[in-house]
Amino acid sequence: MTKVKHAPSSLKRKKRTLKAMKGARGAVSKLLKTAKEAARKALVYNYSSRKKKKGDFRSLWITRITAACKEEGVSYSKFISGLKKSKIELNRKVLADLAATDNKAFKTLVKKSKV
Secondary structure: OOOOOOOHHHHHHHHHHHHHOOOOOHHHHOOHHHHHHHHHHHHHHHHHHHHHHHHHHHHHHHHHHHHHHHHHOOOHHHHHHHHHHOOOOOOHHHHHHHHHHOHHHHHHHHHHHHO
16 A cells, blocks of 8 residues: 555644744754654753743842841841741742842841741
8 A cells, every 4th residue: 555645643643743943944844754843842842841830930039138138237048047937938939039029027027937
């Protein structure tokens, strides 16, 4: 039996792959083989970047908390250590939000962490 090159199912699959790579530069949006490779790689990056995003946000929160701590004259590590000793369980996201929006509440946390 001969090989069918232009069956509706294979054309549909090709169309779907090329549509996914629409807007890419060069041959990636035109040639099927390179489009498949790029689409596969894009999915890999997509997965790993979703994981990386969490670490990026954590480092952003730490930077914000550090800046607010410097204004109060205490280091970040001493502040976090003091919070743990005084058994205040606030995550870094909440602490960064307090540092950015509610400066008064953050100052009270700094005072409690020094005790």
